[in-house]
Amino acid sequence: MKVLVLEWKSMGRDYIKKSLQKCGCELDIMDFPKENEDVSLGKDLTTRIVMRIVEKKPDFVFSTNYYPVAAVACQTCKIPYVAWCYDNPLINLYSHTIFYDTNYVFDFDRSECEKLREAGVKGIFHLPLAAATDVFDSFDFEGLPQDQKTRFRSDISFVGSLYTEKDKNFQHFLDGIDDYTKGFVDALIHAQKNVYGCNFLESALTERIVENLRNFTNISARKDGFETLAWAYANYILTRRLAAEERSEILSSLSQKYQVKFFTKSDTGEYPYICNLGPVDYHQEGPYVFKGSKINLNITLRSIQTGIPLRVFDIMGAGGFLLTNYQEEMLDHFVPDEDFVYYDSMSDLEKKVNYYLEHDEERTRIAKSGYEKVKAYHTYDRRIRQILNIVFGKEDNGGIE
């Protein structure tokens, strides 16, 4: 089978390509210029994809995340477009092209899938993310030079963003907005911060607040989209501000009692307690961080309502001990306190950090059990087989649950 892969610098792209090949796919790689071209309805780009399809005659087109240009090209050529989404929020999912019957869109967040299904999207499927355990197995922490070992070894670590970067600077995004809106948004964020498993950032936005935000920000409805403004404000602005507050609070507070290493591109200047080790190369260095930490934190961005973020699979797949916020879909695949541990409040988090730092054996046992489960059920090979099954209806179901 031939597949046209639209490639950009997405996480896990090499693992996906390898798994596609293992499943007998012949790959034609096309660089996908998502940074500097219009990927929503760019005619040039669509034409180039169509030309490539006509020339190479693939059986389907594949990309990580979903791009309307690719959907249009595939619809034109009447071949399946397979998109596997790991980013969230992903506004392109709310493009009208999502309804095309040539689409096979796989998304890791079940509640997102259900929402789109309810909106009438037929070609959307729920598929959790995966980990490349075989690749991680070859990362030998003990074999690292001493200075690297020291850098990656920690009691507690977190790899991620504080969303303080200039282009993502949503912390100060609302500076200067009217006092009423400011008060409303503050209250909403404080309320949501303390509640897991029930997301109300979007539904609690009143008409008055949406109107105020519309007047203040330059985010407005897109030509091609059917997303609501409340959805965009809640998921792009409020979740990031919440993440900034939540993550800085957790890291600052834990740092006062424990050794916490924060691997990030973000500026943490405002938070004197946080020990910022700068960015890590996610593919080359990430596994060492996960292996070298006694406790790996996962603090999910709240736009992901029920799904399991990639970080979780990478931590568990590398054999690291995972302490995560409560996230519904974790319970579908893993057993809490056996494969991983979750917290549901700040005080619960502190209690559990304290406990698991003192109980080495239990921690190691949980990490190992989580790793075994990921290795058995959540590899890229398995996911690609699941995808091909759904698209081409193969007999061997690849273990779809």
Place this chain on the structure above:
Amino acid sequence: MKALFLDWDSIGNEFLQAAMKRAGIEVYIMDFVKQSNDDTRLNAGLAEQIIREIAEVDPDFLFSFNYFPVIAIACKACNKKYISWTYDSPFVQLYSNTIFYDTNYVFQFDRHECENLKDCGVKQIYYLPMAADAVALGKRSLGDLSRAQREICHCDVSFVGSMYNEKNKRLYYRLEGIDEYLQGYIDGIISAQQQVYGCHFIESMLTDPIIEKLQKYIDLNQYIDGFETLQWVYANYFIAQEVTHRERTEVMSALSKELGNEYCIKLFSRCDPLNLPNIHEMGPLDYYNHMPYAFKGTKINLNITVRSIQTGIPLRAFDIMGCEGFLLTNFQEDFLGEFVPGEDFVYYENISDLIKKSQYYLKHENERKQIAKSGFEKVREFHNFDVRLKTMLEIAFS
């Protein structure tokens, strides 16, 4: 055994008094007429009257619905047991220092409030859900009514209760004039809490700086004998009430819009008119004489709990089930300890769920009747006033 029953215009008086008589208790009734602004806390004159009555009757215990510090003081002075059973919420008098007296046996229908007071150090407080006299209510029949009266009671969906939209009742109006940020913050809390059942965060969101700001405008005073926090008062009296007001109003407009064209929807309330196109606003009902018939005549009886009741089962729910009415309620945790959802009652998680379930049960009469019957039987057997009285006496006299 002799009981001195402090009788104010409370719901349930006659049911509990009847239960006491059935249990062989001599019931002496003392009028405890309280106007809304009567002092029932550190009122020496009233305490003396109660003490004189105690001296005359020499009862084994005193009883009142809801808890009143003045009764606790009299009982403490005479070393008599004071049994109280609170069903109103919020009820600030529970947070009087008199609650710590060892002569008190405080029964409280909301498990969360009960736990909260236990955490404050109150030892003799016990969770006790409300009840209904299903036997008495079962004897009422729509056939007792004239055709015109029956007409009033018949409908597809109804709600009995306040909308909290009257200007003099709605405490939120007292917040008028607070600064814009604070207004936004309060509205943000309200809007967030409206989306969530089973998890209450209003009080925890009222941080000290927010309370300080609110106090500049409203300046609430604490009672001399009170240990309630300002957070508790603002959360439960001001904000929870406003959440309830908005929620009930939204439920009514959703019903009007989604079901009103097809079905008959009635609101029995003393509140100001809502003026919704498809809601029949019927005015208030007399609790004893009319309400049971309304529950019997309605296919789907709604319960939309006041948000200061965090986990408890409101009295309305027991009354509905005790009348063999079909109950559709918002999610309240304490239900799960006493009843089985989908078997004895049905709960909804949000307004669209309420609409969906109303439509379903309007179309499935047998299922609806089966659930109402099962709820009724459970109330008759396990949640009657005899059972409750027994529980209270066992605890107070063990």
